[in-house]
Amino acid sequence: MTNSPRQPCLGKVYLVGAGPGDPGLITLKGKALLEQADVVVYDTLVSPPILAMISEHAEKIHAGKRRGRHSKLQQETTRLLIEKAYTHAVVVRLKGGDPFIFGRGGEEMEDLIQGGVPVEVVPGITAGVAAPAYGGIPVTHRDYSSSVTFVTGHEAVGKYRPQVNWSAIAQGSDTIVIYMGIHNLSQIVERLQAGGLSSDTPIALIRWGTQPEQTELIGTLGTIVEQIQKTQIGAPAIALIGQIVNLHSILSHSRPSCL
Numbered sequence: 502m503t504n505s506p507r508q509p510c511l512g513k514v515y516l517v518g519a520g521p522g523d524p525g526l527i528t529l530k531g532k533a534l535l536e537q538a539d540v541v542v543y544d545t546l547v548s549p550p551i552l553a554m555i556s557e558h559a560e561k562i563h564a565g566k567r568r569g570r571h572s573k574l575q576q577e578t579t580r581l582l583i584e585k586a587y588t589h590a591v592v593v594r595l596k597g598g599d600p601f602i603f604g605r606g607g608e609e610m611e612d613l614i615q616g617g618v619p620v621e622v623v624p625g626i627t628a629g630v631a632a633p634a635y636g637g638i639p640v641t642h643r644d645y646s647s648s649v650t651f652v653t654g655h656e657a658v659g660k661y662r663p664q665v666n667w668s669a670i671a672q673g674s675d676t677i678v679i680y681m682g683i684h685n686l687s688q689i690v691e692r693l694q695a696g697g698l699s700s701d702t703p704i705a706l707i708r709w710g711t712q713p714e715q716t717e718l719i720g721t722l723g724t725i726v727e728q729i730q731k732t733q734i735g736a737p738a739i740a741l742i743g744q745i746v747n748l749h750s751i752l753s754h755s756r757p758s759c760l
C-alpha cells in the first residue's frame with residue numbers, strides 16, 4: 502500500500518428535505534433524523550416549527566442563502582459539513598422543500614463524496630407541488646394538464662449552466678412551475694409570450710405556501726406584472742402558469758389546514 506492512511510470518518514451527513522413549511526409535511530425519516538442529530542446545518546427557508554423538532558442537544562448552525570444575503574458561501578458550508586462529519590455521528594443538512602429540486606443537494610452530495618464523507622439523501626415535498634396544492638391547484642389534471650415543467654427563474658451567473666429555453670417550455674409544457682422567479686417575472690412573461698403563450702394565459706403566484714401566512718395572487722400573463730407592482734408580493738413565491746390555475750376558484754374552497 503502506497504496511499505497515506507485516511508483519517509477515520511466517524512459520522513454521516515444526511516441531506517434532509519424539510520418540505521415547504523407546514524410541519525406536517527416533513528417525512529417520518531426526516532423528523533427522526535432531526536430528533537437524533539448531533540449537528541443540524543439549516544437553510545433560511547426552513548420554517549420555525551420544523552426547526553423546533555431538532556433535538557435540544559444538537560448544535561444548530563444557520564447556513565442559509567437568500568437573494569443578496571449570503572450568510573455562508575457554498576464552499577464554507579461544505580467544509581463545515583465535512584469537519585462536523587469527522588467529529589459527530591449524525592450530521593443533518595436541512596434544506597427547504599426537496600434537497601434535489603433547486604436546493605444544491607446534488608452539488609453538496611458530490612462534494613461530500615469527494616471529501617470522503619458518507620452521505621444519504623432524504624427527499625422532501627417540494628414547494629412547487631405543495632404550495633399550489635394548498636392553493637387549490639393540482640399541477641396535473643386529466644382535462645387541463647398532461648405535462649409539468651419545474652424551472653428556475655433565477656439563473657446563476659459566472660459558471661456554465663444550461664440556459665432556460667423559455668420558448669420551448671411555452672410550447673411543450675401544459676403547466677409551468679417557476680421557482681425563484683418573482684424578481685425576473687416581467688422578462689420571463691415576455692419570453693413566454695414570445696414563445697407562443699397568449700396574454701390571457703392564467704398565472705398564480707403563491708407566497709409562503711403551506712404556511713399560515715400563505716398568500717395567492719391570480720392573474721394572466723397580461724396582467725400579472727402590474728398586479729405584482731400594486732400588491733408588492735415578494736419572495737419566497739412559486740409562479741404557476743397554465744389552464745390548471747383556473748381550478749383555484751373551485752378547489753381552493755377546500756384548503757388543507759396547516760398543522
Ligand SMILES: C[S@@+](CC[C@H](N)C(=O)[O-])C[C@H]1O[C@@H](n2cnc3c(N)ncnc32)[C@H](O)[C@@H]1O
Pocket residue numbers: 521522546596597598599600601602603604626627628629632679680681682707708709710711712736737738739
Ligand atoms: C432555492 S429554491 C429551493 C426550493 C426547494 N428545494 C424546494 O424543493 O421547494 C427557493 C425557492 O423555492 C420557492 N419556495 C420555497 N419554499 C416556498 C414556499 N413555502 N412557498 C412558496 N415558494 C417557496 C421559492 O420560489 C423560493 O424562491
